[in-house]
Amino acid sequence: MLSLTLSVISTFSDSVPFYWAGIPIWLVSCVLIPTLKATQKKQIFILLGIGLAGLLFGLLNQADISYIFKAIEANQKVINMLIGVGFLKIFATASIRSQEDLPKGKGALLRTLLGTHLFGAVLNMSSVIIVGDRLASQSRMTPLQGILLLRAFCICAFWSPFFAAMGLTLISSPGAQLSTLVLYGIPISIAAIAFSAWEILRQPDAGDLHGYPIARHSLWMPCLLALIVIGMHEWQPQISVLTLVTLTAILFIFIWLLTSDGLRGLFRFKQHIESGIVSSAGEVALFAAAALLAAGTAATLSSLDIRLAPPHFGSLEASITVMILVALAMTGMHPVTSVVLAGSLLAPSVHDPNLLGMTLLMGWSLGILLSPFSGVQLSIQSRYEISAISLLKMNWRYAITMLLLCFALLWFYQFSH
Secondary structure, eight states: OHHHHHHHHHHHHSSSOGGGGGGHHHHHHHGGGSSSOHHHHHHHHHHHHHHHHHHHHHHHHOOOOOOHHHHHTHHHHHHHHHHHHHTTTHHHHTTTTTOOOOOOOOHHHHHHHHHHHHHHHHHHHHHHHHHHHHHHHOOOOHOOOOOOOHOOOOOOGGGOTTHHHHHHHHHHTOOHOOOOOOHHHHHHHHHHHHHHHHHHHHSSSSSGBBOOOOOOOTHOOOOOOOOHHHHHHHHOOSSSSHHHHHHHHEEEEEEHHHHHTHHHHHHHHHHIIIGGGGGGGHHHHHHHHHHHHHHHHHHHHHTTTTTOOSOOOOOHHHHHHHHEEEEHHHTHHHHHHHHHHHHHGGGGGGGHHHHHHHHHHHHHHHHHHHHHHHHHHHOOOOOOOOOHHHHHHHHHHHHHHHHHHHHHHHHHHHHHH
16 A cells, blocks of 8 residues: 555655655565465566566666666556555445346356456456356356356456556557557457357357346446546546556545445445455566566666567567467466566567557457466366366367457558558
């Protein structure tokens, strides 16, 4: 919370240097890394080691000292956005109807797909766990239900301003416009949902499966918040989108708690600060480590005057980059790492940051969907006992179709600009 406060102050005032907000994040990471799972620790330590080595090498070879401040900054705006969005779990939890019977049939599955997608657009992974646990409480989750949750979540990365993918993309592709990324992300998301719905309806067991009773009256929240952020960004473009998302989420929950619960709502707000934020420890440490990796990579390349980027970054290069990002995800590389690296390496040849931004979002969405090592896949595999092979078998048609649609959109964007 100290980091979040300093970050917001530095956005609106020059009295606080922007990198100050990164110092509490590094302190928190040092305290919380020992509490993480072994696999998370391993990945974080690899990123820290490579990043630190690259930063030291670059500085010893006369790289600019600004890379140190870039590392200290620790991706603070993305981390604080995740913390701010985390407060929205309070609203989601209050919207759950735990005693209500689960609806059954194809219509119920389609409503679950769309509802989980809209909730996931602002709640991130929480939506998958909330809906998944409710479905699993009725009967063991089937691969079809698992793929429904996976798609609903992963499609959010194409367009959602509240998703970590968008936050890191706006940082990794400086100059990209939120409105443009959302404008082109929504059609590809609609196509992805439509194709997923068509696939679900074709399954022979679809009519016998349960869906999730997402309350229609609660779906106004994700739509309203997305409109507020986009509208505020158009009105005040000088304010960081990540800061707008953070403030919008926290102020919404604060006002909603006050109007619905009065002073007791303040206690729930305080309770989330004390216990809810700690659940983001893995993400906090990972984004901080990715910041050091990005700074180290950039410092090394700068000091050696190496340019790995192609001479021109157009739709062909963007399409190849999407495939590379998906391939890296399949090897287990976290999209945080691959997006940061792609942004660092390609920046010198990018003339249209929106094209790079769209490319990174597409690579993120398809990468976490297909990779058996992504956080959302691992959660679904372990929590609901669905094998990675089952998910992969049900995803190959979707993957090929969406790759072709993504390539087509990238080509259309380039030729229309």
